[in-house]
Amino acid sequence: MTKIMHYDLIIIGMGLSGLMAAKTAAEAGQKVIIIGKGMGSLCLFSNTIDVLGKLPLTMKMEPLREASGVDTKVRRGEHPVPEGQFTHGQVSGPLGTGMSDGLSQWMKDHPKHPYSKVGLDRIKEALSSFTSLFPPPYSFQTVGNGNCLIPTGAGTLRPTYFIPITMVAGTSLKKEDALIVGFKGFKDFYADYVADQMDCRGITLSLSEAFRQEITTTALARLMERESFRETIGRAIKEKIHGETRVGLPALLGVRESWKVKKELEEIIGSEVFEIPTLPPSIPGLRIFNRYKEWLIQRGVTFLLGCSVSRATLKGKKCEGVDVSTPPIFNSYSADRYILATGRFIGGGLVADEEKIFEPIFNLPVTQPKSREDWFRKSFFDDLSHPVHQAGILTDSSFRAIDEKGEVLLENVWVAGSILADHHSVDEKSREGIEIATGYMAAKQALGKIGA
């Protein structure tokens, strides 16, 4: 017999919602274990924190090529700000008025959306809790009081909300300001591709002949942490710069101490430096993951990465324990309460066979389109989101799974993150916001801190 270990709270899933739930519970002094098969979509896609990208932009920002320079709005670069003191556009609360008003309207229009179950005040608390994990120098900022636009690896400008300081100089660019820099042999970022779309200049640097290995995002990010490498890169850029005041590189300026990588590059080049999100993996996402991991372990949370829950033991309307069997680990864990934050298809939180979508751990009912014919629209880029993305677990307002009659199915299991029904985070650009808000809220609910 394996020994059963008992906790106050077991969190299944190590994406942003699971991590956020773990933080919230740890802060409340609970004995917590977080079990994750992998690092979640955080390290794939999350470069910045989207809250609701669909919001109308509150600060008027023209696309680059139309930028005339006569705009009287404050733009970055006109008044260089010392490191760590990005005063412009910063707001006192966690949500600018534009975002706050937009979210309120959104919740009115979408009463079943996960945000509506959390409520504006709790969303603000959750986001504050997130940003408090990232004090300067590597902090998350807002620009303006709503979304800002950041350049991407496809040369598009993408709306998002909180951005790490390594991306701030990329907002409200003027084309003559920007130089985009890529690396020969690195296949996941193309400076000329980005620059041609943005109507600015791009250069591709040769790396030393010493690199006989395939150059990956992670390898480059690690190299950036080396002073000698940074110097070589910085000097090469300085040689080729023609007065551009801002230099964009793929988002790989170090896994650790990226603020320092940025600062030192800026000192060598003499221009501001910013990161541009590109194909997975996401180094900025990895930084978020690492920060949570470090913090949670410090607080005594048991951190079980690389293990998946194979089975849950249910008795009546209660979960009594979960089995983890990822060789060589075979263990059972029990807790008073459980949070399911296993994500969607990529994370394995939802599984689809030829006919239907199901949830494999608790076998919770998954609300979904009637047949596979209806999962996807005929056009990939249809204006409307594919119906399959609305599929997920239905919950009551306290984030416990319910059946179609509204009956709570499991009394001690709460559900958080992208596995929830009634959102389409990719189209809404709300992925991280939903994960942070619902992870926070599910933990609060599980601990009985709200209304219980």
Next chain:
Amino acid sequence: MDIQTEVLIVGGGATGVGIARDLSLRGIPSILIEKGDLTSGASGRNHGLLHSGGRYAVSDPEAARECISENRILKRIASHCIEETDGLFISLPEDSVHFRDRFLRACEETGIPTTLLSQEEALALEPELNPDLLSVVKVPDGAINPFELVLENARDAEKHGAKCILHTEVTSFLVDRDKIKGALAKDLINGEEYLIHAPYLVNATGAWANQFLKLAYLHIDLALSKGTMLITNQRLNHRVINRCRPSSDGDIIVPNDTVSILGTTSVRSEEVENFEVTPSEVSLLIKETAKMVPAIQGTRLIRAYAGIRPLFQSEEKGEDREISRGFTLIDHEKRDGLQNLITITGGKLVTYRLMAEKTSDLICQKMGIDVPCSTHLKPLPGVNESPKLKDRLKKIGHPVSAEGGEILCDCELIRREEVEELLKEEKLKDLQDILHRTRLAKGTCQGGFCIYRLLGVLHDLKMMEKDSNKILKGFFEERWKGIRPVLWGTSLKEEELIESIYKGIFDL
């Protein structure tokens, strides 16, 4: 700009390039015009089967004879495009043994060599076969790479004086009484228009035959039949596997390089560009082919696609499968009094060369010259250049150089250098042209990563400016048609990844 040539061939499928090559080897100049890229039609949308003729032995002995004869010729002249796998016709308990015996007799009568295998022998050869099978007949089927075959014919034709003009459409004819004096052609990419004067015209447009003939106010009886196929993520069988029963849905599994292709359906289509595959067609093909190879149930599919077969009907028949798969050569002088137009349609990929031979013979006869065909004797140029196992292994173990050695496509291991070489060598006009000539976007992720990278390379080489995101979106729409019907399980996971990248990170 007016162009003068001897023969104007319309249609860049196997038949069209086959005619261009045949004529060029006889010393007759020609121009081939294709409105898309080579292999845009049925030549690029089939299951890549080198028929032994077995499939038609019972129902259509003439087509079967043509197949076995061409099968042998192609193995000689295009060995580098062919994998000589052999094929098995398997009888399951629900199949009639009478049909198998009829099949064996018909093969004998049409000259198709057969070997009857017992259940044990068959399972030893193909362990994934349904163990309940009763017996198996082995025939000389094979797998053929239609893209390479067509490109090779085009290369050889151009080497001998023919010219292929792609992305160009014939928009009208200049007709003088009983003769077409010229054809007005339009470049679909730059909009340029010009006249092509040719004493002889060949309509090799396959399923588009009537669209083309409309320009001359003519019409032939052509039935369009849509066939749907599925590609598995891995190769499940060494040999072609056929069901030993009268033709029906889901009766063939063709191995092709690293994948298997499951086929096929036959649905009458009114439209010539109807390539939509429905989830129910997918389910039907899985269900039927899994009876032969049970492992298909649960195997990941990477794509579904459909092609349109042009079937010539000399008389009305109800069931498309009963219409001859043999080809039809129409001399419009005899049929309609239009002196210099020929239509060649119907047929199979495996008989493309014979179709080209007969068409070229007719042209020579009309010209009043007597030069024999030599395409059955002269191998295609790449026959001796095909990479040997040693070279392929070298490629896999190739030390990656920092610049140019990066693998653009992780599924098919395609290096940047290879792509750059192709871009330098050939004049390519659009993304599909590149995809037809490489294995990019043919692997598991179906271009989810490598097409972005390819566009990045094009920017680096200054071959592309602003439109790349439009092209990228266009590619994903096209790709969607093939993967939408097969999205569940692992494929659905990957789709979530792709969507999160392109709609999420890149906000396209």
